[in-house]
Amino acid sequence: MAEDALTRTRNLFIRRWGEMGATWGISRTMAEIHALLFLTGEPFCTDDIMEQLQVSRGNASMNLRHLVNWGLIRRTHLRGDRKEYFISDLDAWQMFETITRERRRREVEPIIETIDRCRKDLATEMDGLDADKQTEAKRYDEKLEDMIEFIHAVNALLDTVLSSGGGKIRKLTGALMRFAAGVRQTGS
Amino acid sequence: MAEDALTRTRNLFIRRWGEMGATWGISRTMAEIHALLFLTGEPFCTDDIMEQLQVSRGNASMNLRHLVNWGLIRRTHLRGDRKEYFISDLDAWQMFETITRERRRREVEPIIETIDRCRKDLATEMDGLDADKQTEAKRYDEKLEDMIEFIHAVNALLDTVLSSGGGKIRKLTGALMRFAAGVRQTGS
DNA sequence: CAATTGTTTCAGATATTAATGAAACCACCC
DNA sequence: GGGTGGTTTCATTAATATCTGAAACAATTG
Structure with a gap:
């Protein structure tokens, strides 16, 4: 099916990235969020991330903050939208x-x-x-x-x-x- | 007191090395055992390690095995002693x-x-x-x-x-x- | 300023990982 | 074969780290 190749790739990569992060000192969710943002390059808001990775609001919020503190992602905004978005634009x-x-x-x-x-x-x-x-x-x-x-x-x-x-x-x-x-x- | 400088140094180093290992994917005890063997350069047997680090036999045994598997320490023997000793002789x-x-x-x-x-x-x-x-x-x-x-x-x-x-x-x-x-x- | 929308916090629940210690095991010696 | 000295295993316990969700908080809008 058309959509599956993309989704499958994304999910596989995210899962592995998460596992890898875990063997380092990085929590799985944190690594997964990063993988999602890195791979897509698109801005995601907290709710997007909660849905994509099936995690709670608190968890998403905490790990987003950590990632921002590490300098691995940054906050951004979409015009006409009040929400905060997060993006990873480092190579x-x-x-x-x-x-x-x-x-x-x-x-x-x-x-x-x-x-x-x-x-x-x-x-x-x-x-x-x-x-x-x-x-x-x-x-x-x-x-x-x-x-x-x-x-x-x-x-x-x-x-x-x-x-x-x-x-x-x-x-x-x-x-x-x-x-x-x-x-x-x-x-x- | 004479003995304290040595002991203090040893213990401080071991503790920190252990903490550092923990932030990597290495369990604290494993890192501490390694620190002990590395710093002293002397052969220790399981009982020595249990006493020095105040850990159980099972814990010591498991982590010694891991360290050997990683190739970071090796088994050795002291003549006239049946026990197994462990030594770290890598720089x-x-x-x-x-x-x-x-x-x-x-x-x-x-x-x-x-x-x-x-x-x-x-x-x-x-x-x-x-x-x-x-x-x-x-x-x-x-x-x-x-x-x-x-x-x-x-x-x-x-x-x-x-x-x-x-x-x-x-x-x-x-x-x-x-x-x-x-x-x-x-x-x- | 009340309503709405979005974000952060945190106490408690959950899951994961590490440590214990007693029992099983093994190898050697007499 | 049975005793002795030594090592390994593993079920249980303890400690950590992680996640949840609801409540508190902020900011914006009509």
């Missing part, structure tokens, strides 16, 4: 950028702070420890330093990729691959 | 690689399949649709194509980074940054 790369920045701020920054604090803590108390403990403390510190370095390296890499924008990603990857090949040949 | 980069590969296999592959299926579905039914629907279908397809391209680009980038190994990351990032700067100047 995949912009979405990635938004999510990355948000998660970094919410999750990575705190762990960096924690590690720094742990290391300071260790350093200040180092003197008071006997030899065995000092060795152990040193081992901890090395691990923590490694971790910090790793995080910084990934951050730097991400910044570079993000700031270069989606349009250039293929060029970047190409360059990177060539470079990596070079590094591998000449050794570290 | 941050190896961990990243392991987790990335695992998550890609478990979460990204399925969504690629879904999208491909959606697009095939759309393509085969395209002819039967009237003009409006065709336009809409086309729009869906474009979105899906974008998404696929994005995923492939990220995969390629990740492969490059992963295959180059942790030791070379700084060189890679440096090269990438220089290149990105070049691209930005000359335009896409």
Whole structure:
């Protein structure tokens, strides 16, 4: 039947997107709403979403708000209509950028702070420890330093990729691959 | 007191690591066990872990198994001791690689399949649709194509980074940054 | 300013997920 | 084969996260 191919595609995509979101820290409904808006590119109002996804008003409202806070969708209005509509007009790369920045701020920054604090803590108390403990403390510190370095390296890499924008990603990857090949040949 | 700096550091790190894991799809206990093994680098048996983290035998056993399945820790034995011990001897980069590969296999592959299926579905039914629907279908397809391209680009980038190994990351990032700067100047 | 339309909140209900602990299991040794 | 030390399973319980729906709230209109 004519309409089914579209609807089926939409629903399948929405369901999977929702599941995927769930394995990340994003609630299923939130991911599904996003999928719906992203895929259609059209403005939807709260009632549309309630009907399409069969969720309650409260649920729809909450998750729409979260999505707006994340910067993944935005409010909009249709002329001649009092209702608020929501729309997703970011492309995949912009979405990635938004999510990355948000998660970094919410999750990575705190762990960096924690590690720094742990290391300071260790350093200040180092003197008071006997030899065995000092060795152990040193081992901890090395691990923590490694971790910090790793995080910084990934951050730097991400910044570079993000700031270069989606349009250039293929060029970047190409360059990177060539470079990596070079590094591998000449050794570290 | 002498012992406290070590213990405090350890516990703080473990707690945070656990929380962080929880916001990813990793259960708190699993992340905490991993943090404990990672930070100390020492072999622990099930009973050690039960005591250190105050969890039940079943919980410890289950999560140890998961960690082994993920490839993040491995079983080992101490001579003269029948018990099984567990150890984490991967560095941050190896961990990243392991987790990335695992998550890609478990979460990204399925969504690629879904999208491909959606697009095939759309393509085969395209002819039967009237003009409006065709336009809409086309729009869906474009979105899906974008998404696929994005995923492939990220995969390629990740492969490059992963295959180059942790030791070379700084060189890679440096090269990438220089290149990105070049691209930005000359335009896409 | 009352009626209408639309949005947000929140206490309680529901569903999902993780943890417990006792029992079953396994492998080895004597 | 039976005892011992160790590991795994799984039904039950506990904790979390999520969703609902009705009520409170805001804004707009006639």
